[in-house]
Amino acid sequence: MTEKNFYITTPIYYVNDVPHIGHAYTTIAADVLNRWHKSGGENSYFLTGTDEHGQKIQTVAEKRGMTPQALCDEVVQNFQRLWTALNIKNDDFIRTTEPRHEKVVQEVFRRLMASGDIYKGEYEGWYCVPCETYVPEAQMGEGQTCPDCHRPLTKMTEETYFFRLSKYAEPLLKFYEEHPDAIMPKKRYNEVVSFIKSGLRDQSISRTTLKWGIPLPGDEAHVIYVWFDALINYLSALDFPEKGGKWETYWPVVRHLVGKDIIRFHCVIWPAMLMALGVNPPVRVFAHGWWTVEGEKMSKSLGNVVDPFEMVDLYGIDAFRYFLLREVPFGHDGDFSELAMAQRINSDLANDLGNLLSRSLQMIDKFRGCDLPASYTPTELDKEIEALAEHTFSEMNELMERFAFDDALKCLWAFISRANKYIDETEPWRLGREGEVERLDAVLRTLWESLRLAAVLVAPFMPDTAAKIWSQLGLDGDPLDKGRADWKWGVVEGPIKVSRSGILFPRIDIEKWKKEKEARDLEKRAKLDPTAFFKYLEPKPQIEYDDFAKLDLRVALVEKIEVVPKADKLYILNLDLGYEKRVIVSSIREFYKPEDLEGKKIIVLCNLKPAKFRGVQSNGMLLAAESPETRQEILTLLTVMDDSIPVGSRIS
Numbered sequence: 001m002t003e004k005n006f007y008i009t010t011p012i013y014y015v016n017d018v019p020h021i022g023h024a025y026t027t028i029a030a031d032v033l034n035r036w037h038k039s040g041g042e043n044s045y046f047l048t049g050t051d052e053h054g055q056k057i058q059t060v061a062e063k064r065g066m067t068p069q070a071l072c073d074e075v076v077q078n079f080q081r082l083w084t085a086l087n088i089k090n091d092d093f094i095r096t097t098e099p100r101h102e103k104v105v106q107e108v109f110r111r112l113m114a115s116g117d118i119y120k121g122e123y124e125g126w127y128c129v130p131c132e133t134y135v136p137e138a139q140m141g142e143g144q145t146c147p148d149c150h151r152p153l154t155k156m157t158e159e160t161y162f163f164r165l166s167k168y169a170e171p172l173l174k175f176y177e178e179h180p181d182a183i184m185p186k187k188r189y190n191e192v193v194s195f196i197k198s199g200l201r202d203q204s205i206s207r208t209t210l211k212w213g214i215p216l217p218g219d220e221a222h223v224i225y226v227w228f229d230a231l232i233n234y235l236s237a238l239d240f241p242e243k244g245g246k247w248e249t250y251w252p253v254v255r256h257l258v259g260k261d262i263i264r265f266h267c268v269i270w271p272a273m274l275m276a277l278g279v280n281p282p283v284r285v286f287a288h289g290w291w292t293v294e295g296e297k298m299s300k301s302l303g304n305v306v307d308p309f310e311m312v313d314l315y316g317i318d319a320f321r322y323f324l325l326r327e328v329p330f331g332h333d334g335d336f337s338e339l340a341m342a343q344r345i346n347s348d349l350a351n352d353l354g355n356l357l358s359r360s361l362q363m364i365d366k367f368r369g370c371d372l373p374a375s376y377t378p379t380e381l382d383k384e385i386e387a388l389a390e391h392t393f394s395e396m397n398e399l400m401e402r403f404a405f406d407d408a409l410k411c412l413w414a415f416i417s418r419a420n421k422y423i424d425e426t427e428p429w430r431l432g433r434e435g436e437v438e439r440l441d442a443v444l445r446t447l448w449e450s451l452r453l454a455a456v457l458v459a460p461f462m463p464d465t466a467a468k469i470w471s472q473l474g475l476d477g478d479p480l481d482k483g484r485a486d487w488k489w490g491v492v493e494g495p496i497k498v499s500r501s502g503i504l505f506p507r508i509d510i511e512k513w514k515k516e517k518e519a520r521d522l523e524k525r526a527k528l529d530p531t532a533f534f535k536y537l538e539p540k541p542q543i544e545y546d547d548f549a550k551l552d553l554r555v556a557l558v559e560k561i562e563v564v565p566k567a568d569k570l571y572i573l574n575l576d577l578g579y580e581k582r583v584i585v586s587s588i589r590e591f592y593k594p595e596d597l598e599g600k601k602i603i604v605l606c607n608l609k610p611a612k613f614r615g616v617q618s619n620g621m622l623l624a625a626e627s628p629e630t631r632q633e634i635l636t637l638l639t640v641m642d643d644s645i646p647v648g649s650r651i652s
Helices: 021-039 055-063 068-085 099-114 165-178 186-197 226-231 246-253 260-277 308-315 317-327 338-368 380-401 405-426 428-434 437-458 463-472 510-527 545-549
Strands: 005-014 043-051 092-095 118-128 133-135 154-163 254-259 284-288 291-293 334-336 553-563 571-576 581-586 601-605 611-613 616-618 624-626 635-637
Touching: 005 021, 005 246, 021 043, 021 068, 021 254, 021 284, 021 291, 021 308, 021 317, 043 068, 043 246, 055 068, 068 092, 068 308, 099 118, 099 260, 154 260, 165 186, 165 260, 186 260, 226 260, 246 254, 254 260, 260 284, 308 317, 308 338, 317 338, 317 405, 317 463, 334 338, 338 405, 338 428, 338 437, 338 463, 338 510, 380 405, 380 437, 405 428, 405 437, 428 437, 437 463, 581 616
Parallel strands: 005 043, 005 254, 043 092, 254 284, 291 334
Antiparallel strands: 118 133, 118 154, 553 571, 553 601, 571 581, 611 616, 624 635
């Protein structure tokens, strides 16, 4: 393994929807890392792409009267257009419908079959069609629903091939013990290790009921399951397993960026598959959080989904890229606010960076006719700025190794702020007016060097902005072309002629902006279908009164709530029904804190057959309302407003 190579990937995005802020966030982060390492002289490679197989694609294509391939060819263009709009410079774009990918997936299957890590069997279990995944009974929501999307599960039995995931529990734990930075942030590391320790089950990797997928070699009644197919893209894009292929160069140093919802695929199943192939697991998997919008979860029905195309049109590519990586620590959940972005454009980009460039070039123009002083004699103050520049350069390198984008930008902006303060301290306008030539030359050269460093370090985040600064500083080429590898204070020799060419970031009039934003929001709301919220609720078949009469719905008091061990979504609710105490297990943990429910009266279906979740028997089901979106929506329990109604009262 050589430190001069660097391989960064995004997940391959499923082509069942238009790209949104989450797709943009991950891909911008990967693009910044790729540019950062390339500008440091490294041989960096950046892969993104699309996941194009599965039941959902097949179903949508059938409804639209087209082939699944034609649907994929159409939808994939949305992602490719967005990458252009966001100035993403990926080195490769992999599609799981490409022959090169199919070839590698089938080869991986053959190898694992030959080694005994794949075997044929029969699978019976609860299946979620929308999520395209089997759900263990211990992880089911109440009423046999999916713990992720909360939709009803289907009981299925089918012949399948299994991957021996259980075999790799101990090797995985040993690997993570020896490589604690292989999963970041630390919270996700702990989550994965805890999950592995709870026990791993062999995973079904093929389907006979699905047709839109890669045929299983030697048994074409089966197609390879979506997740198994999709994970292999990271190798198929590198010509695995060809001797001398790109994978021999880049795989030893692979880093994956993923959303936190798919971390188990990437940190449990994927490294186990790689171990079975005799290939090293990823050097790092970094799982970032999700975005809310001004305190609310994103929802098409609410009309608050952030459109990256719109943000670029309104605020510019670089401002949007900067805001996403500066606003929230990478790995945490974040809240997107257009007002916050407008304010940060004014403060960070217009006031700090733009002002430093404008003031510095204005004085070089005024006092030196745009000619940069060729030589100068620095004072202690000038040397202090130089030392801070070198410290900033070194610290940003360290922060970027940890994917700490926000801290890296804070570090750079601390230097930019110091350079602006340096102008006020040295008063170059006074030096020019009073004819202090030697001192003025030192100040102007120090400011120019500070801007050169700023251009080099900000270039991976805001490439167009950095190029504008570079050009105005009188420099040829691009600051991304090994700019970081070649940077050193004071090494550029003249003659250099600077050129002022417009404002870098115009200030936003916030009051005017608020009025325009209000008008845009009104226009969006007017276009919303008022029935969209309910359209996903297809009417169920009519029932007889006697059918309804079979439901024993009652008022229950929530006495105490406990957390189900090793379950992210489950609560144990201890209920008082008046005539008896009752325990119900429910997947509402992400929506409520215990203190929000304890002491409240809720509606419970009491005569549902008992079911076990993570070893805890649940006797009944809560009633709740939920919106159509999955993961990003709010679930609300049905509660009793009139507190005088006694517990145990029957609902009819």
